[in-house]
Amino acid sequence: MTWHVTQRTARAYVDGEVSDADAWSVEAHLVSCGHCRTVVASTAGDVGSITRDIADGWAAVSAGLGQQGRVRRGSRYREVVMLVASGPAARWAWLAASVVGLALAAALDTFAPLSGRGDVPMLGAVAPMVPILGVALSYGSGLDDAQEIIASTPGGGLRLLLVRSAVVLTTSAALGAAAGAVSGYGSPLPWLLASLALTVVTLALGSVIGIPKAAAVAAFSWALGVTIATFDTPARTTPAALTTESVPVWLAVAATAALVVAVRRSAFDRQSVSDRPQMEM
Amino acid sequence: MTGERSDDELLRAAGSGDRAAFEEYYRRNAAWLLVRLRRRCGDPELAADVLQETFLAVWRAAASYTGNGQSGGWLWSIATRRLIDAHRRRAARAQTAGEPYEELVQVPSAEEEALAASVGSELAVALDRLSPELRAVLQATVLDGLSVREAAVLLDVPEGTIKSRARRARLQLREALA
Amino acid sequence: MTVPTMIGTHVDVRDLVVRFGKRAALDRLDLTLDTGVHGLLGPNGAGKTTLMRVLATVATPTSGHVSLLDHELGDHGRLRQVRRRLGYLPQQFGYYPRFTVREFVEYFAWLKEMPAAQVPTAVDRAIERVGLLDRADERLKKLSGGMLRRAGIAQAIVNDPDLLLLDEPTAGLDPEQRVAFRELLRTIGVDACVVVATHLVEDVTAACTDVTLINDGRTVFRGTHEELAAAGNDAGTGDSAIERGYTAVLRAARQR
Structure with a gap:
């Protein structure tokens, strides 16, 4: 602070005897200077009408001080927390189903490894389906109770979809990695990246046919692909899609799909609610 | 004595329910806010009402103040919303009573x-x-x-x-x- | 920071058609609205809710021209601009039962992309305006129907919308709350465009600056409630002058 309001200026300001231009600079200064605010307060102490209003004001305010309530700061972090804490109740069912599914797959891999011709880790086959299902359930599935209002907001389209998808992916990856550590089957990196790629493909495809259908298509294609690969792979080897060789491919797929999402972002503006006629009263 | 504390610290204390800190904050900031409100609406009574509403809102919202040394701007932004609301209420009343709104606002x-x-x-x-x-x-x-x-x-x-x-x-x- | 401003019309709808299969819910409807509180009346199935959904940018028109807050809704950027300045309370609005009133209102403040620093105080002000401060931290599932409706109104007004759309907002409110609510509407209508779709004629007389009556997807009357009452001098049936006007206008529209 390079300067402060002088006694004389404070006096004139409080008495309403400054020009608009001077008042302007005083007011702009007061906003950022606690010292000068107290100077004004003490200067105003001998103006009857001001001290009366302030005393009356305190009487009224202090009588009205109730419980403060659970107020939080507004921050980007808080925004993400709120966008994630909302959402369809179905996500809890998804979480439970995922835990059970992954645990079963890990158990199978550990105790009764499936070997048709090829050597396919169950976990690798199941894990990429988890986030696809999660995304489908947490966005645009008609399960979100507040969808009608959300559809009218600017953040209810792609932004909400991305935040919720990111959370679904992180959760899936954590669950999958944990299951992988338990079953101890090779590196989880290939199928974690496959999860990522399939999820982004779901979003990209969703910009054309809607998220629920896109999720169904992606999950079905994956299941089909894994089944074919099982019979198509020489004995005792793992399908290429689930080995580290596939890493660059999955990364490329994810990047391409992300590009599609970015280009087609306006497609998410209008599709979170179907245009079905609603009952009128 | 709380005389040494900055407005930021007072607000933070008020945010966790400290009424004495809030009173000190009020004593320091009510005057400039009242003077500025009076200059804006030319109606001391309305300014006094807005002052009270503002500080009640400050008490409730104190916990959300980010404490970045900008408490003056924060307080003023709460006050302006209340000031505009007060003008809206007057305008609405004037419309239903059929009075010309101009006479009420200087x-x-x-x-x-x-x-x-x-x-x-x-x-x-x-x-x-x-x-x-x-x-x-x-x-x-x-x-x-x-x-x-x-x-x-x-x-x-x-x-x-x-x-x-x-x-x-x-x-x-x-x-x-x- | 440049703040978008309103100089032209808030709502400008021309030749609006919305079809569901073969049925036209809105059939070449015209409507222009500016600041003030506008009542939208009409019998069941007249197309009120469909019109509200189009104005809320939720339903897509089959054909016709819709401009909101001086913007055509064509591209992504404009639509987003308009949506930031919208408030919408659907007739049946879903909510998260485990959310508190404060969280519910805050959630929509974020979705409306309000500046982070403004969110807490804006939420507080919205809850205060609907008179729910003493219940702000109660979970929604514990609230009565009237309180829920008020929480819904609070989320709609949290961003100080330029265009506020309320579909049957007084459903579930008791008479005292209704009076307070109308007062709030008049206050908001001073500098915003408020559209209230309702089947309650007394809501319209008490709070609205003008009335639009739609029937079979078309506008059949536009004027003040006094003018609507005057339309029913001898032809209509009903307990009050405005109800008689309402039935008379509808009858005339159906005979055409």
């Missing part, structure tokens, strides 16, 4: 006698040369941080007028400073 007093308290910088001189209407618009939109829509409510002129006056005021200032 545009900030035009020419106060200029005291040579602070040195008349070029900007101050230029500001003083503006017509009271233009100055009021600049004050509302620039100094007070109101949206055009809110300024229109405060000054009781259409939004289009606010925009054109703001444009004219900027133009005249630029010419005066050139």
Whole structure:
């Protein structure tokens, strides 16, 4: 602070005897200077009408001080927390189903490894389906109770979809990695990246046919692909899609799909609610 | 004694329910806020009401204050919303009662006698040369941080007028400073 | 920071058609609205809710021209601009039962992309305006129907919308709350465009600056409630003048 309001200026300001231009600079200064605010307060102490209003004001305010309530700061972090804490109740069912599914797959891999011709880790086959299902359930599935209002907001389209998808992916990856550590089957990196790629493909495809259908298509294609690969792979080897060789491919797929999402972002503006006629009263 | 604490610290304490800290904060900040509100609405009674509403809101919202040393701006932004709401209520009442709204709202007093308290910088001189209407618009939109829509409510002129006056005021200032 | 401003019309709808299969819910409807509180009346199935959904940018028109807050809704950027300045309360609005009133209102403040620093105080002000401060931290599932409706109104007004759309907002409110609510509507209508779709004629008389009556997807009357009452001098049936006007206008529209 390079300067402060002088006694004389404070006096004139409080008495309403400054020009608009001077008042302007005083007011702009007061906003950022606690010292000068107290100077004004003490200067105003001998103006009857001001001290009366302030005393009356305190009487009224202090009588009205109730419980403060659970107020939080507004921050980007808080925004993400709120966008994630909302959402369809179905996500809890998804979480439970995922835990059970992954645990079963890990158990199978550990105790009764499936070997048709090829050597396919169950976990690798199941894990990429988890986030696809999660995304489908947490966005645009008609399960979100507040969808009608959300559809009218600017953040209810792609932004909400991305935040919720990111959370679904992180959760899936954590669950999958944990299951992988338990079953101890090779590196989880290939199928974690496959999860990522399939999820982004779901979003990209969703910009054309809607998220629920896109999720169904992606999950079905994956299941089909894994089944074919099982019979198509020489004995005792793992399908290429689930080995580290596939890493660059999955990364490329994810990047391409992300590009599609970015280009087609306006497609998410209008599709979170179907245009079905609603009952009128 | 709480005399040593900054406004930020007082607000933080108030946010966790400290009434003494909140009272100290009120004692320090009620005066400038009241004076500024009075200058804006030309109605001491309304200013006193807005003052009370503002501090009640501050008490409730204190926990959300980010504590970045900008408590003055934070307080003023709460106060302006309440000030505009008060004007809205008056306008609504005037409409139902069929009274002309103009009589209820006074545009900030035009020419106060200029005291040579602070040195008349070029900007101050230029500001003083503006017509009271233009100055009021600049004050509302620039100094007070109101949206055009809110300024229109405060000054009781259409939004289009606010925009054109703001444009004219900027133009005249630029010419005066050139 | 440049703040978008309103100079032209808030709602400008021309030749609006919305079809569901073969049925036209809205059939070449015209409507222009500016600041003020506008009542939208009409019998069941007249197209009120469909119109509200189009104005809320939720339903897509089959054909016709819709401009909101001086913007055509064509591209992504404009639509987003308009949506930031919208408030919408659907007739049946879903909510998260485990959310508190404060969280519910805050959630929509974020979705409306309000500046982070403004969110807490804006939420507080919205809850205060609907008179729910003493219940702000109660979970929604514990609230009565009237309180829920008020929480819904609070989320709609949290961003100080330029265009506020309320579909049957007084459903579930008791008479005292209704009076307070109308007062709030008049206050908001001073500098915003408020559209209230309702089947309650007394809501319209008490709070609205004008009335639009739609029937079979078309506008059949536009004027003040006094003018609507005057239309029913001898032809209509009903307990009050405005109800008689309402039935008379509808009858005339159906005979055409």
